[in-house]
Amino acid sequence: MRGAVIIALAACSAACSAPAPTLPSAPAAPPPPALLVRPSGGADPISVGTDAPELVDATGCASCHAAISAEWARSRHALAWTNGIFQREYQAQPRPWCVNCHAPMPVQQAGLAAGDHALADQGVSCATCHVRRGRIVAARTSPGSPHDPIVDPTFGSPAFCADCHQFTFPVLSRDGEVERMTRHPMQDTVGSFLRGPYAAEPAGCLTCHGSAQNHAYGGGHDPGMLEAALDVAWCRRGDQLEVTITNTGAGHAVPTGDVHRHMNLRVWRSSVPEALYEGFLGRRFAPDDDGGKVTTWDSTLAPGKAQRHVVAIAALGEPDDPAEPINLALDYVFIADEFPRPHDAPDEPAATSVVRQRAAPDAIAPCTSPPAR
Ligand code: HEC
Ligand code: HEC
Ligand code: HEC
Numbered sequence: 001m002r003g004a005v006i007i008a009l010a011a012c013s014a015a016c017s018a019p020a021p022t023l024p025s026a027p028a029a030p031p032p033p034a035l036l037v038r039p040s041g042g043a044d045p046i047s048v049g050t051d052a053p054e055l056v057d058a059t060g061c062a063s064c065h066a067a068i069s070a071e072w073a074r075s076r077h078a079l080a081w082t083n084g085i086f087q088r089e090y091q092a093q094p095r096p097w098c099v100n101c102h103a104p105m106p107v108q109q110a111g112l113a114a115g116d117h118a119l120a121d122q123g124v125s126c127a128t129c130h131v132r133r134g135r136i137v138a139a140r141t142s143p144g145s146p147h148d149p150i151v152d153p154t155f156g157s158p159a160f161c162a163d164c165h166q167f168t169f170p171v172l173s174r175d176g177e178v179e180r181m182t183r184h185p186m187q188d189t190v191g192s193f194l195r196g197p198y199a200a201e202p203a204g205c206l207t208c209h210g211s212a213q214n215h216a217y218g219g220g221h222d223p224g225m226l227e228a229a230l231d232v233a234w235c236r237r238g239d240q241l242e243v244t245i246t247n248t249g250a251g252h253a254v255p256t257g258d259v260h261r262h263m264n265l266r267v268w269r270s271s272v273p274e275a276l277y278e279g280f281l282g283r284r285f286a287p288d289d290d291g292g293k294v295t296t297w298d299s300t301l302a303p304g305k306a307q308r309h310v311v312a313i314a315a316l317g318e319p320d321d322p323a324e325p326i327n328l329a330l331d332y333v334f335i336a337d338e339f340p341r342p343h344d345a346p347d348e349p350a351a352t353s354v355v356r357q358r359a360a361p362d363a364i365a366p367c368t369s370p371p372a373r
């Protein structure tokens, strides 16, 4: 094509008076959206438009962005492929679909296929967020940047995070590829954010999670974030205990994300453990007629919402000593089975404690709020 143009121009200059031919120009195709390069649901890998090591390998970025890289390296994003909770589930049923979010770039997947997992081990790495069409992407550019980035103000917006954090149940083929996506959400983090009081925050998810200075993206695996998310209070109304769990600090349901995430509330007295009171905060599903699943039970806490558990002290058994303290525990569980059998346990904790309290019945403060209806 180029050659043809040059010849035509040469012919023109030889013919002197002939006007330069105008080449039929195809209408410029609109560029694909810079950031969202695949349909919702992770059916395809994330194409970043390059396999160049200086762009796709996070170790290269670390030489200039040391602080960000160190923080990212401890995040669940960096651990998205290697962490024991993911690998336990993936190894049980290795499906190509899973890889599209946990090691999302084609170059990572090609490496895995060739037995080289170095890039896949970087999980959700710098380039999976920051490289598109072979260029760095960011919300803004800074003086002194060597990059010539694509500047897109939607970078880091809820819609951007939704590429991995919002999707419906898939129908998978025998070999684990997506045949189609169904109606009901499997992960609904962005949905519950958009329905809640933080939807209008200009910084979106970054109000609480990430920024140019923060690449930790703490969530359920971060004790500080869990503490910030929930307020757990108990009080005594006559012969009953009231335990109130409030989502005071998360912009979406708690817990959210993976279908297995749940919390267990337990109230008991040590000498009569069989009279334990248990509350479950999580989701249950049933098969749906479109081949996906539908949520049949949802006791997760929407942002700003409180859940009250009323427990009769007498129902907690009859210890020999009526003053025996009452225990309260709220645990956040990452997998379906809180107490996996040793041969089946992930190589990291399956659960983490949010709150532990212990007090004699008379030492628990009387309730001041109006009673639950
Ligand atoms: C999960 C997606 C994600 C990953 C992974 C990620 N970043 Fe970021 N990065 C962001 C977001 C979001 C921002 C903040 C954008 C804003 O402030 O509006 C950001 C900001 C930055 C900035 C500052 C840009 C500015 O606006 O001033 C740099 C530099 C940066 N990231 C480098 C890196 C490097 C290096 C890595 C890998 C070690 C990395 N990022 C991994 C999402 C990501
Ligand atoms: C040779 C040093 C160097 C390397 C290597 C490097 N960066 Fe940068 N980068 C900079 C400098 C300098 C800036 C501008 C100041 C700042 O934000 O730190 C910058 C800025 C950025 C920004 C903000 C947008 C902009 O252009 O101002 C992003 C995003 C970013 N880098 C990502 C990356 C990623 C991802 C990698 C690895 C693929 C990487 N950088 C590798 C030096 C580097
Ligand atoms: C390329 C896919 C992808 C994108 C884009 C992405 N994430 Fe993630 N994110 C993941 C995966 C996968 C995990 C879970 C890793 C694991 O634990 O296995 C995760 C984990 C997290 C966690 C930590 C969860 C925990 O359990 O502690 C937070 C918080 C988070 N992401 C926030 C964000 C926000 C905010 C954005 C948008 C700025 C974003 N992510 C963009 C894939 C992505």
Ligand code: HEC
Binding pocket: 158, 161, 162, 165, 189, 190, 193, 198, 201, 204, 205, 206, 207, 208, 209, 218, 219, 220, 221, 225, 226, 228, 229, 249, 250, 251, 252, 253, 254, 255, 256, 257, 258, 261
């Ligand atoms: C008002 C603050 C706030 C906003 C806004 C917010 N989050 Fe969170 N997020 C939290 C807190 C606190 C936690 C820890 C509680 C938890 O893990 O459930 C958390 C946890 C998470 C987790 C881990 C999920 C889990 O069950 O452990 C993910 C993933 C996440 N956030 C993604 C997002 C995304 C994506 C957005 C935007 C759509 C967002 N967050 C907006 C505060 C916020």
Ligand code: HEC
Binding pocket: 041, 042, 076, 083, 085, 086, 087, 089, 090, 095, 097, 098, 099, 100, 101, 102, 163, 164, 165, 167, 187, 189, 219, 220, 256, 257, 258, 334
């Ligand atoms: C569309 C993107 C996407 C796909 C596809 C996907 N995941 Fe995830 N996965 C995520 C995100 C995002 C999180 C983080 C959830 C959170 O913390 O809220 C996650 C979290 C997890 C976790 C919890 C990890 C932890 O640290 O607690 C497991 C286990 C998991 N995924 C397994 C799988 C398996 C197995 C598959 C394939 C059957 C799969 N995922 C497919 C996006 C995806």
